[in-house]
Amino acid sequence: MANKQFTEHAQKVLNKNPYVVKCSPSKIIFTEEFANKVCDAMRQGNNPVDVFKECGLSVRVLGKSRVNGIIGLYRSKYELNDLPRRKPEPKPKKHVETAAERRERNFKEALVYCDNLIANPQVELNLSPDSDKDLIHFAAIKKTFDNEDLNVVVKDLCAHYGYQYLTYYAYLQAIKPKDNEFVNILNSHRKK
Numbered sequence: 001m002a003n004k005q006f007t008e009h010a011q012k013v014l015n016k017n018p019y020v021v022k023c024s025p026s027k028i029i030f031t032e033e034f035a036n037k038v039c040d041a042m043r044q045g046n047n048p049v050d051v052f053k054e055c056g057l058s059v060r061v062l063g064k065s066r067v068n069g070i071i072g073l074y075r076s077k078y079e080l081n082d083l084p085r086r087k088p089e090p091k092p093k094k095h096v097e098t099a100a101e102r103r104e105r106n107f108k109e110a111l112v113y114c115d116n117l118i119a120n121p122q123v124e125l126n127l128s129p130d131s132d133k134d135l136i137h138f139a140a141i142k143k144t145f146d147n148e149d150l151n152v153v154v155k156d157l158c159a160h161y162g163y164q165y166l167t168y169y170a171y172l173q174a175i176k177p178k179d180n181e182f183v184n185i186l187n188s189h190r191k192k
Contacts, residue, residue, distance in 0.1 A: 004063040019055045028062070030070070038071065039078050048074075103153065110152035111160065114144040137161050138171040 005025050006014065014023040019034035034055060041048045048071050052059055059067055075081055097105075117124045117140035121131060125139045141157045144150060158168045 004066060006061075010061050014057070014061070017056055019057065028066070035074055035078070038074050039080060042071075042075065042080055103156075106151045107153070107156050107160075110144050110147075110150045110157065113147065113150060114140045114157060117143055134163075135171075137163065138168055141168060142172070 006023060006028070011023050011025065014020050014028060019031050021029040021031055023029075034051075037051050037055065038048045041051045049059060049067060052062070052067060118136055121127045121136045121139070122129055125136065125143060127136060127139060141154065141161070144152060144157060145154050154168065155165045158165050
């Protein structure tokens with residue numbers, strides 16, 4: 001038996017329900033019509049809890065243990081024990097993007113952006129028309145990586161275009177502005 005006690009308000013609401021004969025603080029008696037509806041739902045393989053909801057009876061107010069007890073009582077009273085037990089339908093699983101899937105998605109977005117840069121290097125990258133293919137690729141990779149909206153691993157882009165990361169790194173060092181003051185400070189501290 002369920003330990004849940006009904007409040008006065010819950011008793012008033014339940015006693016007004018046409019499928020309830022009587023509701024006291026600890027007990028509820030349903031009509032024969034309600035029992036037949038629950039049994040019909042079990043015979044058809046439907047969820048008998050849905051009958052409670054359709055008849056205006058809140059499972060939350062009744063309590064799950066009381067509802068399950070009522071269903072069990074009807075199952076034995078009306079000799080429905082031979083019916084297969086209804087298995088609840090599994091909740092659909094939400095797809096959570098894995099790190100590998102996120103990296104692949106980010107790579108595809110970056111690749112589209114980078115390919116657009118390579119397609120029009122004079123406008124997008126401010127390169128001269130006679131720039132070689134490697135310079136265009138490296139400039140496009142750098143601009144793609146510098147774009148804050150794109151989250152891409154440089155090594156993936158380099159590998160896609162057939163370059164080793166060290167070759168790209170050498171390009172970055174070549175375009176890096178030289179700071180003569182810094183070089184002079186370093187050289188002045190070196191032992192001769």
